Amino acid sequence: MKSRTIKKYKATTNSKHQLPVAENVLNRQFRPQAPNQTWVTDITYVATEEGWLYLASVMDLYSRKIVGFQMSERMTKALVIEALDRAYKQQQPSGEVLHHSDRGSQYASSDYQARLKVYKMKGSMSRKGNCYDNACIESFHSVIKKELIYLEKFKTRDQARKRIFEYITCFYNAKRIHSTIGYLTPNEYERMYRKEA
Numbered sequence: 001m002k003s004r005t006i007k008k009y010k011a012t013t014n015s016k017h018q019l020p021v022a023e024n025v026l027n028r029q030f031r032p033q034a035p036n037q038t039w040v041t042d043i044t045y046v047a048t049e050e051g052w053l054y055l056a057s058v059m060d061l062y063s064r065k066i067v068g069f070q071m072s073e074r075m076t077k078a079l080v081i082e083a084l085d086r087a088y089k090q091q092q093p094s095g096e097v098l099h100h101s102d103r104g105s106q107y108a109s110s111d112y113q114a115r116l117k118v119y120k121m122k123g124s125m126s127r128k129g130n131c132y133d134n135a136c137i138e139s140f141h142s143v144i145k146k147e148l149i150y151l152e153k154f155k156t157r158d159q160a161r162k163r164i165f166e167y168i169t170c171f172y173n174a175k176r177i178h179s180t181i182g183y184l185t186p187n188e189y190e191r192m193y194r195k196e197a
Helices: 077-091 110-118 131-147 157-172 186-196
Strands: 038-048 051-060 065-072 097-101 121-125
Touching: 038 077, 038 131, 038 157, 051 077, 051 131, 051 157, 065 077, 065 157, 065 186, 077 110, 097 131, 110 121, 131 157
Parallel strands: 038 097, 097 121
Antiparallel strands: 038 051, 051 065
């Protein structure tokens, strides 16, 4: 017998910087009343035989849907900006979105903060060293590792990209049920809201 999960650790964000940080506006209020009210985001890492691949994900807390994601061999502000751009383009929120992240330099960068202003989003950041403040997106990254990443060996970054894309778009959002949203899938839960609205 062998464990399905492998404990690995690699720091993904650097919070030791002099950039301005937002206060914790979210304050663990993880149950918004509608889609596109609160988004949470984070970066994780994937091992391949070519080296690390970094995944930046954006989750809508209402439906637990991954509304935007991007992958790169480098962990830069461009990575997280592209993930945010994809989320905004897909969801096209009409009102103000509360955007929560950790205090990583990528999210605190002036370019990322400028993009939040363009999209009329209100910034919120976790307290220093407190992973529970961003627990929902951390949980997603834990799930994708247990259900996909730790179960496969990726020879190339492109192979990992393809499998992660399939997992998020075809399985996680479309087929994987969540107890938090009444044992529906994220896509179903979002559709149900829009139908009732």
